Amino acid sequence: MSDKTPIRRALVSVSDKTGLVDLGRVLAAHGIEILSTGGSARTLRDAGVPVVEVADYTGVPEMLDGRVKTLVPKIHGGLLGRRDLPDHLAQMAAQNIPPIDLLVCNLYPFEQTVAKGAEFAECVENIDIGGPAMIRSGAKNHDAVAVITDPAQYGDLIAAIEDGGTTLKQRRHYAAAAYTRTATYDAAIATWFTATNGDADPDLRVTETVPPQTGEMFPARLAIAGLKHQALRYGENPHQVAAFYTTGERPGVASARQLQGKELSYINILDADAAYECVAEFDRPAVVIVKHATPCGVAVGDDLASAWDAAFAADPVSPFGGIIAVNRVLDAEAAEKISSIFIEVIIAPAAEPDAIALLARKKNLRLLIAGGLPDTAAGGLGFRSVAGGYLVQTRDNGMVARDDLKIVTRRAPTEAELADLLFAFRVCKHVKSNAIVYAKDGVTTGIGGGQTSRVDSSRIAVLKGGDRIAGSVLASDAFFPFADGVQAAIEAGATAIIQPGGSMRDAEVIAAADEAGLAMVFTGMRHFRH
Known part of the structure; x- marks a missing residue:
């Protein structure tokens, strides 16, 4: 006995008309009655596919500008x-409700409407009500009903129809995809509605942590929506499985087009994201080199080629097999210099044709074109998983400017030192704590981080920098708890220090700097990165 369930009646109501006509012709060729609504019905009818308008089928006209058309008992x-309960069948017969065996439905383009920056009212109008209701109804009754929510499923459905019907296994697979779609759709709406400005009281004081529409950044129930971008070969290690999901929130790895090279790995994506977020911090042409999610060479320059030379010279060993991010259109001169060594990934907002052609010779190098730079001052949420849950926080979009600095030593920093201090502190934001960054002339000269002791990070930075450290400034992501960190900087030849301040021993730290003639400024802002 076949386990296939034949399809006799289908309801088609789609926003995305991709593949609709071809599907409709297959349904009609197999004698399947097609019920349809609005634009879907017109598209099918114009292609010569016979359809029955839902309003004619139910006897209930569309109303409220189309908001109510399928929300009816029939x-x-x-x-x-x-179909397996006689009582259900008897009630359906008494109310003249024929069974519907197939639902083909995709939803109003809410996510796309939000993404294009539409006004609040337009976004609300693109919240689908009837579609999710039908999808959930059909998926609940998947023992008898096949629910198709994506044109990518049409090929599998057509094959099933031509083979006599859908199997229970297929319908359960469709149902799982259907509930995932409605869940992510509702999550996108909830996320937008929580964060949007909407019709808030214009006198309401809006802050980064209190969106005006609902007055709360962290609701009691948090909805997270993501679109599967690609399955990955494996996770951090070959025995782990992984996939990449996108939210469309900001330019970067998620928005990038891969022009060439092997498939991105889990670690490639993490490293490229770390590099691109860091390079976006700088207004001048900049290059960031990352290994294991940590910058190893960062430089600004008059152009990308000179910035690359400086960033590479900052740590000539680590860049091999690294990830490179630039904040300008990648030109051929910079591309040629970068590709002279083994590089895994280059990510840029755009690239000149000559640069693309030049890099095409390196078949394994991945070139990512992100289409723009992330706004480092923008808000948004970041997520970290822990056993049994998530930690959620606002993005570290804190920025320190010259006017924010407090000079705490007898000697004030020079203009050149001030520029390097601010540069180093921005790099520090992207280095794992405890983070120490030495810099000179817009180039990192030594980076240490991810250690349990700030002194150990200082020693690593000096070890990596060697003779380049002399005459550099030093940035620390958090305060120095003891004067020994400053002493290490003095011994390395640093001339100025930038740090948040706030230690109980600030006076000792300042005294050590004064004794050596160092300039020191406090930011009042910490940049831990765990």
Whole structure:
């Protein structure tokens, strides 16, 4: 006995008309009655596919500008009625509700409407009500009903129709995809509605942590939506499985087009994201080199080629097999210099044709074009998983400017030192704590981080920098708890220090700097990165 369930009646109501006509012709060729609504019905009818308008089928006209057209018993009864229960069948017969065996439905383009920056009212109008209701009804009754929510599923459905019908396994697979779609759709709406400005009281004081529409950044129930971008070969290690999901929130790895090279790995994506977020911090042409999610060479220059030379010279060993991010259109001169060594990934907002052609010789090098730079001052949320849950916080978009600095030593920093101090502190924000960054003339000269002791990070930075450290400034992501960190900087030849301040021993730290003639400024802002 076949386990295939034949399809006799289908309801088609789609926003995305991709592949609709081809599907409709297959349904009609197999004698399947097609019920349809609005634009879907017109598209099919114009292609010569016979359809029955839902309003004619139900006897209930569309109303409220189309907001109500499928929210009627004859539709939901046809989807929800169980074929294995005589009582259900009797009620359906008494109410003249024929069964519906197939639902083809994709939703109003809410996510796309939000992404294009539409006004609040337009976004609300693109919240689908009838579609999710039908999808949930049909998917609940998947023992009898096949629910298709994506044109990518049409090929599998057509093959099933031509083979006599859908199997229970197929319908359960469709149902799982259907509920995932409605869940992510509702999550996108919830996330937008929580954060959007909407029709808030213009006198309401809006802050980064209190969005005006609902007055709360962290609601009691948090909805997270993501679109599967690609399956990955494996995770951090070959025995782990992984996939990449995108939210469309900001330019970067998620928005990038890969022009060439092997498939990105889990670690490639993490490293490219770390590099691109860092390079976006700088207004001048900049290059960031990352290994293991940590910058190893960062420089600004008059152009990308000179910035690359300086960033590479800052640590000539680590860049091999690294990830490179630039904040300007990648030109051929810079591309040629970068590709002279083994590089895994280059990510840029754009690239000149000559640069693309030049890099094409390196078949394994991945070139990512992000289309823009992330706004480092923008808000948003970041997520970290822990056993049994998530930690959620606002993005570290803190910025320190010259006017924010407090000079705490007898000697004030020079203009050149001030520029390097601010540069180093921005790099520090992207180095794992405890973070120490030495810099000179807009180039990192030594980076140490990810250690349990700030002194150890200082020693590593000096070890990596060697003779380049002399005459550099030093940035620390958090305060120095003891004067020994400053002493290490003095011994390395640093001339100025930038740090948040706030230690109980600040006076000792300042005294050590004064004794050596160092300039020191406090930011009042910490940049831990765990």
